Amino acid sequence: MSAVWRRSPVLVRVLVLQAAWALAGGQVRYSVPEEAKAGTVVGRLAQDLGLEAGEAEARRLRLVAQGRRASVEVSGASGALVVSSRLDREELCGKSAPCALRLEVLVERPLRVFHVELEVTDINDNAPIFPAARKNLSIAELSTMPGSRFPLEGASDADIGANAQLSYTLSPSEHFSLDLQRSQEYRESLFLVLTKSLDRETIPVHRLVLTATDGGRPSLTGTMELVISVLDANDNAPQFNQSVYKVQLLESTEDGTLVARVNATDPDLGSNSEVTYSATSFIPPSGRDVISINPNTGEILLTAALDFEEVNVFNFRIEARDKGTPSLSGHCKVLLELLDVNDNAPEVSVTSLSVPVPEDASVGTVVALLSVSDRDSGANGRVRCWVWPASPFGLEATFSGSYSLVLREALDRERVSEYEVEVRAEDGGAPPLRARRGVRVPVSDVNDNAPAFAQAVYKVLARENNAAGAELARLWARDPDEAGNGRVSYSVAEGGVGGGWRPASSYVSVDAESGRLWALQPLDFEELQVLQFEVRAVDAGEPPLCGNATVQLFVLDENDNAPALLPPAVVAKIRAVDADSGYNAWLRYELWEPRGKGPFRVGLYSGEVSTARALDEADGPRQRLVIVVRDHGEPARSATATLSVSLLEAAETALAAGAGSSSSRSAAGAESGSGAASAATNVWLVVAICAVSSLFLLAVVLYGASRWAPRAAVLSGPGPTTLVCASEVGSWSYSQRHSRSLCVADGAGKSDLMVFSPNFPPPPPGPAAKDTQPEPSALLDTGMKSKPLQF
Template sequence: FSLDLQKSNERNRVPDLVLTKSLDRETIPVHRLVLTATDGGRPSLTGTMELVISVLDANDNAPQFNQSVYKLQLPESAAVGTLVARVNATDPDEGSNSEITFTATSFIPPSGRDVISINPNTGEIHLTAALDFEEVSIFDFRIEARDQGTPPLSSHCSVELEVLDVNDNAPEVWVTSLSVPVPEDASVGTVVALLSVSDRDSGANGRVRCWVWPASPFGLEATFAGSYSLVLREALDRERVSEYEVEVRAEDGGAPSLRGRRGVRVPVSDVNDNAPAFAQAVYTVLARENNAAGAELARLWARDPDEAGNGRVSYSVWEGGVGGGWRPASSYVSFEVRAVDAGEPPLCGNATVQVFVLDENDNAPALLPPAGSAPEPGVGVAGEAWSVGAGSGWGTQWAWAAWGAPAGQVVAKIRAVDADSGYNAWLRYELWEPRGKGPFRVGLYSGEVSTARALEEADGPRQRLVIVVRDHGEPARSATATLSVSLVEAAEAALAAAAGSSSSSSRSSVGVEMGGGAASAATNVWLVVAICAVSSLFLLAVVLYGASRWAPRAAVLSGPGPTTLVCASEVGSWSYSQRHSRSLCVADGAGKSDLMVFSPNFPLPPPGPAAKDSQPEPSALLDT
């Protein structure tokens, strides 16, 4: 400042305070001056006055940012509303000239306008939308600071907002090519599919490793960055696994890591690599005889795990198989069944079928003639039933039984066979006639006709027995035998038995053995004969004793030695008598024993008158 004195008169001067330089309120807002006035006296006197000059503000300063460029970083996972930064601008002016408003402009990319907002009064930058590193990784924009002066002044700063990557993207797997179905005979290394794998994240978050899950015959091979091939690592078997559902999994290197997956369906096409297989190598079939032609005996099934024509099976009886064909009369037959599929080339499998024919009761019992050839009609032997009449059928059978024969003595034996087997051939014998309590009975399973009690004269001279032979089949079949038993004296029965035995012996070089029942009957007969012989001897002794006392001398009735009667039986016993006459002792049971009468070579008695007059008789074979 300076003073400019203006004279108004000679005594008064008016000082003017003149601004010599421009003011700067921002530098010195108030100027304090002291104005001194001095008179011209001696001593001069002075007067002072303080001047306070306030500099009024003028909008001569634009707002200024504390830095021209703001470089910011924010993770892409930052939430909406997050305070990104606060910009600061100052204006040395005062009043409205220093009031600053902030505005964000010039966004690159333009989408940043929707993501970033700034408070016009405070300069705080906030996040108004979610960030996505994969979409925009850097936002560039300018912030303008403008005061409220007239005219308003403004300034600008630049902001660079870098979006930091967060592992928020899982790897993605895409199938770009797929070659299915895969034949089950495909070689190892066959490419099944081509895949592409990517991760939008960066760095470790975008580094991906891949594998196949679950464990399968397939694996991955990297072809180039982000591309893989799904290849066959092991041989396939469609019959074991016809289709594979695999996942190609990818995992990035983020923390925490994220995974991606893609399912791949790989069907396996069939190849005719399996022959039909029967459940059993050998089938045993039980079939009833007399089956009608075309009747089903069994059902065989061969499994071929292949599909379509490869698994379609046809069956045939293999002529070259075991068994050599069907034998209708046989109870067993074996053959092979061949199963052939319709594949190319066709495959086959074989199974052996063993057929056992089950018996049906289709045969009635057949009566057998007695052992050996039949004798002349009307002649029979005790213990065997003989047929009278011609032809192959059974006529009336004849047998003899002695009066007084004890209970249980075997008179005859009915023999029959059944061509069936098992229960169907198990025969039982039943006495059909006469009904009630007759003198005879039949062994249920032996066929032996024996006395049920001691035979009496009241039983008559002849008994007609009708015997039914039945099997155990369902329904049962039967045959009927008629047996005529003549009741005679013991001697006659013995003679008939001896004649039958002699006749049987002359027709066979080997003697016919008696059965157990006949041996028992012979023993019983010999017991009766022995009792009779003892009684006869006792009676003869009494007679001889009386004759010797009352007569001078009895005539000699025999040769020089005592005649001996020897009887041979199957039980091996020997009996002899000292009677002075030849007698015949035979069994009236089974007539299969040979009877011979001979004079044994016993020591001769002392010579006497009787011995001198008599001549020894040669041994003789007696036939009756």
């Protein structure tokens, strides 16, 4: 204040004059600025009261206390009114103007009371003051429109007048401004005006400084911080940090595995930012059973087993929804891709099967169509196939996943009638998985095997005079085919090579089913010594196949005829020799011309030409005979001889008879002359015949006992067979060794008997029998090689 005082001498003088004027009116007035320093002279009170110098102390000039300290006092020495303590106008008077202090001054001796008015003038010593250093405001975003006004409580200034006249400023902001309104009573209304919409997510809190400036010189300011919190509105939907989540899982992943964790944020506050998760829009719909999502954390968990082969991709959406009103939601897409695991073995299926397969099927025939698949993918689904065993079938790929089972080798049902083929498949996984499929391929029979006899040639011995219906032998032909193709029927083939054989059907018959050979009638050695014929075995296939076997039936002679004298009936005898040996040298004689019932006949193996009946005039005077000689070779070879026979009349016959009588007499004379020699010869001949017969019977008995045949008349067995021939002339034995024949009389029907073992080639080996059948004892190997028996 002293500074103000010193700088304002004019003001002091004015105050003194006012005081003098006041005294003149009975009241002293002083004026002092507030905040004047202690000791500042307010006025010369004693002088202004009319006291002389030094009188103030004597008369005890003093201020009367009025209940509070006046902050001024009277100086005893000078009698001046001075400031004793701090003067604060705002404290003394507040906002009242002017601020006048009424003082009572007491002067004793004589006692007098004076009234002094001290005006404390205002100085700008108080800055504007806001009610609070900070003011918090809350303004809702979005819902608060620009232009909205928010009242503010202005600042107060303890000063008065111009020192208390305030102006306001607001720190720069694009969202807010101030509006100060003054009424006529100078009452101020201060408003905060929203100039731009608020976005809490952009600026959640606006901090502004409101400054109040007074009108003093120098001006003083006061500030208040405006903290404007933007109230959240649910104006933001939750946002995921990824729009698409791609996840890959092995299909073998176990239940409960964490698939992924999604995260959505909401920049709003409170419940507006609280997010819950849910899964929607599953493609395929079965994904709803495969995954689940924690609604609070966004964790996606696996809830069921996966199968790549059923579904390899799951596509679904995750929705994040806040709890605002109204609630907002955000979405993201989850793509769950499954990785294949080699958990499926290949599958082999037969789509078409063409069985049975004929055994004559050509190579390359398709037996079956196969489908091979593997539900896995990639290398796990690549399958390779093969056939085990490798033959006789193979696989051919037709197109992807399809194969043909084809024939690679020729089939033979008789060797293998059925195949168990295994188709094996293996995928390319690690480790690989395998599968196998069995295919049963039966082979159907084709009539490709003709019946085959166990022997190519059956040699059967049968005694003459056997009973009709007696079993001579049992033939058996094997046919490895099945069913009708292997069902064999037997029959006797008529005729022979060259058509000269005797018909066999009149002597023997064969059972069509069993192959048993029996005699239709008793055999007569004197009529038939050897009967050769063929037995045919025919199967029931289409076309039928047949096999043949040659049967050589040798009739064993029995002594069933007594000797008889016969007229000479032998007309001539044909002799032939074959340089071959064995079967190829065995000759037979056939009368080729004349055919029919002629008067002559030829011995089949003897070559003797004899009369078959009595001659008559109808036979004519001359007969021409053509005789064919054939061997038994293959092919047979033959030679032809022509014989001319002239028939004589009765006179010529008598002459021939006379000549014969003469001869007979001569022979009789010779016979009587040599009677003793003939008797001796006959005795030795009988002895020889008995010896040979005994040996023969003994051999037959021993052999029969060793082989035990059920019928003594039928003897059979393996090995070389004994041939019985009526005459050695032109016979097989004649071509092999030389022996002489002694004929008792001309024209005898049985001039000699020769037994020998022909050197026939052995039959080819036949296949093993399909059904074992016992061979009857129809073949006999006598093992005897005897010299010709001569009679």
